[in-house]
Amino acid sequence: MSKKVLEVSETEFISLHLDTLIVRKHGARITLPLKTLDTILITNPYCNISVPLLNKIVENNINLIVCNTKFQPTMQILPISSYYSNKNYLWQIRWTDEQKNKIWKQLVKLKIINYARLINHLNITTDDNIEKLTNYYTNVVDGDLNNCEGHAAKLSFKLLYGEDFSRSQKDDIINKYLNYGYIVLMTYVSRTLIKNGLDNRIGIFHKSFNNHFALSCDIMEPFRPIIDYLTFSYLIKNQNDDFKSYKKDLFISFENFIFPNGKNLNQVIDMLVKAIINNKINERDFNIDWS
Structure with missing residues (x-):
C-alpha cells in the first residue's frame, strides 16, 4: 500500500x-x-x-x-545520524577525482537518455534534434568535460517551453513550477542519501561552500525530466496555471512514474544511490517509462 x-x-x-x-x-x-x-x-x-x-x-x-x-x-x-554505520561515509570521503568523474558521466548519460525519451514520447521535435540528443549522449566523457549535460538541457528546455524560455528569468511562471518541483525532488533524494549514510555536503560535480545539498543536486539529475514533463503538461500542453493542483500531482507522480523494473521514483532513487555505492549502475533500471 x-x-x-x-x-x-x-x-x-x-x-x-x-x-x-x-x-x-x-x-x-x-x-x-x-x-x-x-x-x-x-x-x-x-x-x-x-x-x-x-x-x-x-x-x-x-x-x-x-x-x-x-x-x-x-x-x-533531516536526521544527524543515519540508519547505516559510518562505512558508506568513509567510502565517500575517500572518493578520488577519477571515481567522481566516472559517476558523473553515468548520471549525465542517464539524464540525457531520459530527456531524449521524453521529447520523443511527446512528439515535439524533429529527427535532427533527436540526433543531437543522441550525439550528446554518445559523446559524454568522464567528468562531462565537454558539457553535454548543459547542451542537452538547453535543447530540451527549448523544445519543451519555446525558444524564448530561459532558466534565468526568476519571475517566469514556468520557472516557478520547475523550481518548486526540483526542490521537492531534492528533498526526496536528500532523505535517501541520509538513510544510506552519505553526507549531502560532499558532492560529485556540484561543489560550493554555500550548497549544503551538493550530492542531492548530483543524484537528482536523471530524474529532473519528470518535473519538466509535469510542468509542460500543465502550462504548455493544457494551458492550466493551477499551482495548487500541480503540487498535488507532483507527489502523485512520484508514486506513479514506473520504471522498467516496476518500481516507482522513491524506490528507484534508493536503487541509484545503492548502485553508486556498489559501483553497479545498470542504465536500463533508471530509464523513465513515459507511456
Whole structure:
C-alpha cells in the first residue's frame, strides 16, 4: 500500500500521541498513524509542531518539508545520524577525482537518455534534434568535460517551453513550477542519501561552500525530466496555471512514474544511490517509462 502525503495548510498545531500524528482543526481532532505517511508538507507559515513529533518523524524516515508564505519549500528536517554505520561515509570521503568523474558521466548519460525519451514520447521535435540528443549522449566523457549535460538541457528546455524560455528569468511562471518541483525532488533524494549514510555536503560535480545539498543536486539529475514533463503538461500542453493542483500531482507522480523494473521514483532513487555505492549502475533500471 502506498504511503500518504499530508499537506498541513490550515491547522496551527500538530502533535504526537503514541505513534500517531494529531491534527486539530476547527475544534475537531484528526489522527493519522505515522507509519502511513511518506511526506508531511507544511504550507501554513503559522503552524506549530511539537518536538516529540519531530523526533518521531525522523525516526520513521518521513520527509518533512516546510514552505514559506509564497508556498516555496525552504526547509527540510533531516536526521544527524543515519540508519547505516559510518562505512558508506568513509567510502565517500575517500572518493578520488577519477571515481567522481566516472559517476558523473553515468548520471549525465542517464539524464540525457531520459530527456531524449521524453521529447520523443511527446512528439515535439524533429529527427535532427533527436540526433543531437543522441550525439550528446554518445559523446559524454568522464567528468562531462565537454558539457553535454548543459547542451542537452538547453535543447530540451527549448523544445519543451519555446525558444524564448530561459532558466534565468526568476519571475517566469514556468520557472516557478520547475523550481518548486526540483526542490521537492531534492528533498526526496536528500532523505535517501541520509538513510544510506552519505553526507549531502560532499558532492560529485556540484561543489560550493554555500550548497549544503551538493550530492542531492548530483543524484537528482536523471530524474529532473519528470518535473519538466509535469510542468509542460500543465502550462504548455493544457494551458492550466493551477499551482495548487500541480503540487498535488507532483507527489502523485512520484508514486506513479514506473520504471522498467516496476518500481516507482522513491524506490528507484534508493536503487541509484545503492548502485553508486556498489559501483553497479545498470542504465536500463533508471530509464523513465513515459507511456
